[in-house]
Amino acid sequence: xxxxxxxxxxxxxxxxxxxxxxxxxxxxxxxxxxxxxxxxxxxxxxxxxxxxxxxxxxxxxxxxxxxxxxxxxxxxxxxxxxxxxxxxxxxxxxxxxxxxxxxxxxxxxxxxxxxxxxxxxxxxxxxxx
Numbered sequence: 001x002x003x004x005x006x007x008x009x010x011x012x013x014x015x016x017x018x019x020x021x022x023x024x025x026x027x028x029x030x031x032x033x034x035x036x037x038x039x040x041x042x043x044x045x046x047x048x049x050x051x052x053x054x055x056x057x058x059x060x061x062x063x064x065x066x067x068x069x070x071x072x073x074x075x076x077x078x079x080x081x082x083x084x085x086x087x088x089x090x091x092x093x094x095x096x097x098x099x100x101x102x103x104x105x106x107x108x109x110x111x112x113x114x115x116x117x118x119x120x121x122x123x124x125x126x127x128x129x
């Protein structure tokens with residue numbers, strides 16, 4: 001811990017660094033803690049900005065190696081989103097007006113009707129035309 005006070009921080013583990021800081025924090029008064037909070041927030045913002053730049057540069061390099069651009073990635077993502085957001089019309093209608101598309105697990109109302117001896121095809125919505 002003496003190394004932390006004397007400025008030799010690089011050789012300390014993250015846990016030791018945090019323990020050293022906490023020893024100091026415990027001695028601070030409220031106004032000093034507020035100032036420390038602001039300083040840490042500013043340092044955090046700077047570290048995030050540097051990390052973002054690093055990630056962006058790394059991703060640009062990887063995309064260039066693949067012969068792609070960021071626009072290619074965005075376009076692929078938008079295509080993927082469009083397919084997922086398709087609204088599927090209901091195929092089944094309960095006597096109470098509840099609907100089900102026929103996809104995924106059957107809803108409780110269909111299961112209850114079938115358990116009572118009903119047939120789900122009886123609740124199939126007839127296509128007009």
